[in-house]
Amino acid sequence: MEMHMLDSLLIRRALPLLVSFTMLVVLALLSDYLLHVAGLVWVGRYLGITGTLFLLFSFIYSARKKKIVRSGPIKTFLMLHCRGGWIGTLMLLVHSGVHFNAILPWSATVLMLIVTGSGHVGQYIYRKARDEMKRKSGDEKLYWDSLTVKALGKWRKVHMPLVSLFLGLALLHILSIFFFWNWK
Ligand code: HEM
Numbered sequence: 001m002e003m004h005m006l007d008s009l010l011i012r013r014a015l016p017l018l019v020s021f022t023m024l025v026v027l028a029l030l031s032d033y034l035l036h037v038a039g040l041v042w043v044g045r046y047l048g049i050t051g052t053l054f055l056l057f058s059f060i061y062s063a064r065k066k067k068i069v070r071s072g073p074i075k076t077f078l079m080l081h082c083r084g085g086w087i088g089t090l091m092l093l094v095h096s097g098v099h100f101n102a103i104l105p106w107s108a109t110v111l112m113l114i115v116t117g118s119g120h121v122g123q124y125i126y127r128k129a130r131d132e133m134k135r136k137s138g139d140e141k142l143y144w145d146s147l148t149v150k151a152l153g154k155w156r157k158v159h160m161p162l163v164s165l166f167l168g169l170a171l172l173h174i175l176s177i178f179f180f181w182n183w184k
């Protein structure tokens with residue numbers, strides 16, 4: 001009985017995140033296919049800019065955490081981070097579909113997908129903590145809180161270098177586009 005409850009909890013928490021990540025990839029492939037069929041491949045080229053803007057917007061969460069943005073519930077900002085990151089990733093995946101020639105931007109694309117996937121894992125750790133906190137009380141709450149902080153700390157050690165590497169590669173790609181302007 002207890003085991004069964006744990007199972008369904010795991011599925012309830014993990015499944016939406018799994019669906020979210022799968023939908024991201026499926027929708028990207030579908031959009032890319034439809035743009036190709038409709039002869040609108042050029043649209044994908046411009047999605048590079050809009051996708052980048054969405055990712056930049058998603059950093060509003062970091063701005064809130066660092067108190068550059070001073071008010072508003074942190075939960076809302078994390079939600080904006082996830083939604084913005086998700087939509088930006090979708091646009092950039094479609095953008096990447098214009099060509100398959102250059103290693104550098106494609107490495108950025110692969111890393112972006114890993115970073116977004118890792119974001120989903122972080123979100124899972126948060127949800128697990130939130131659910132556990134609801135069921136626990138007093139000292140147990142403190143204990144779960146410290147476990148979560150530890151888990152998130154480990155997760156960050158992996159997540160942050162991946163984000164930096166991704167941003168570096170993306171920046172190189174964007175700079176090289178503006179230097180050579182090969183919008184053919
Ligand atoms: C301001 C943002 C961006 C601009 C203006 C931009 C522009 C472009 C342009 C014009 C091309 C076409 C190059 C050609 O036709 O030869 C291109 C290709 C590509 N871009 Fe971007 N891009 C941006 C952001 C990004 C980001 C953030 C990523 C990665 C997540 C990315 C990944 C790619 C990929 C994979 C290709 C295909 C490369 C190939 O194999 O030829 N772009 N981009």
Ligand code: HEM
Nearest residue numbers: 062065081082085086089112115116119120122123152163
């Ligand atoms: C390419 C897209 C993404 C990038 C570049 C990105 C980048 C980041 C960065 C830099 C942080 C650290 C924030 C800080 O402490 O200042 C972070 C944290 C986080 N991200 Fe993302 N992210 C992306 C997509 C996502 C998505 C789609 C989700 C949700 C499914 C997500 C969930 C999270 C979570 C839960 C945290 C932990 C927040 C915390 O510990 O305070 N991320 N991400």
